[in-house]
Amino acid sequence: MNNLLGYLGPKGTYSEETALRYSADTHLKPKPYPSFEQIFAAVEKKEIPQAVIPVENSLQGSVNLTFDLFAKDRPVKIRGELLLKIRHCLMARPGQKVMQIEEVYSHPQALAQCRLYLDQNMPQAARIPASSTAEAAEFVARDKNKALIASDRTARLYSLEVLREDIQDKSPNVTRFLLIGLSDKPPTGSDKTSLLISLQDRPGSLYSALGIFARHDLNLTKIEPRPARETLGKYIFFLDIEGHRKEKKVEQALAELKKTTLFVKVLGSYPLARQTFL
């Protein structure tokens, strides 16, 4: 097995920053991929033993595409979580002023996370969603009156001048990344388990399912409905509970859950994140 760590590229993204910081502790070698789908495929083909993917932000909520990849019948497991504090910077070709900017480029989620700053300080600037931070950075570097929202690492990589730091709506702005691979992690005593469940189509089925966790004293830390992709109003649910799937009370709760739901898939048990990368 090689020591590669996949992430959503290109260089300069927050995913790269997370991959670099995690690699520093673990002696892994970050490798960029162009899409979440290709990261999942690379893990499945054993081209890489693990990868980091963003799953949720404290201001914007969940990254839906990540959940939709787990929703399919795929062997990928969750083996850890990592937290990164996000500091959005406004950058442009050197010598520009904030009020001169006519177009501001960024990933749609970053634009959304900086809405208040943009409303108040750059009402004149059109907000243009970009699928690639790298392409947008090259574009902004070539032209006047254009700006980019990205990490300060992007400014250094593309020789852009940082006009303002920390322009996100509210601090703390933290993104949670999952560490994925083909196996999860053994119990440490302070763990989390991620599940995907599909409920029977009858009133109270969600309430009944949550009751199983309540009776076993298992704290639910997250619930994320995603469309079942059948008809409007039908959902599957991603749940995070505290505890490891090999602990007795988690085992018992999962056994009960399997009896009363259409399906339960354990996505993995892994240690709770202890540190936030700053």
Next chain:
Amino acid sequence: MNNLLGYLGPKGTYSEETALRYSADTHLKPKPYPSFEQIFAAVEKKEIPQAVIPVENSLQGSVNLTFDLFAKDRPVKIRGELLLKIRHCLMARPGQKVMQIEEVYSHPQALAQCRLYLDQNMPQAARIPASSTAEAAEFVARDKNKALIASDRTARLYSLEVLREDIQDKSPNVTRFLLIGLSDKPPTGSDKTSLLISLQDRPGSLYSALGIFARHDLNLTKIEPRPARETLGKYIFFLDIEGHRKEKKVEQALAELKKTTLFVKVLGSYPLARQTFL
């Protein structure tokens, strides 16, 4: 009061299509706005008595920005729901072929909804998210080797040729719109109530809240967590229940809910959607 109906413009969007179809039944006059925020502000200033805004799609899930506008302390109420069947078409300057297309433009949600078609039939084409369908249509109309995903109405408005119809991943693809205004609707006997709640930060608080609805025999049709925008892992919840806020069992459930949660905001009661616009 005027008879205007606000929607997210410009012309050619699915929001316009919904506004046009609803107007045909109700003798309202559709009026486009450039953002959700401006639609909410226009309703609050009584510039328009009502508006339609997309809230959820059967393939992609919720439109987060819509929920985040309701989350604030605003007087806007929900007074109805409308369902539109979405038919995504691939269109280009006349005379192009699918395999010649190098760049395909659309709203990020539409690109996501057509992922399988694009993967299988246009692996060569870069997918470029566009914030404005109108601008993207004008751009695509000027140049070779570019295509747009939009409604067939957009093709007619911008003289583009439809290369393929119904390229969305899976049918049915239905988008639910909310009708908003400054008041909700009286009971009809077949109603829904939308709520926003904030729970106490202790294990089992969501389970307890759902238990109140279960005991009053009120069916929960939707649960949507959104970040509380404080720390990662803290959420507020949007809930839809069947029943009208003036029905006795709904009144009782809401009174109990207020005793055990940090806050409850009734966003409105309104008739269940009966028809789907095709």
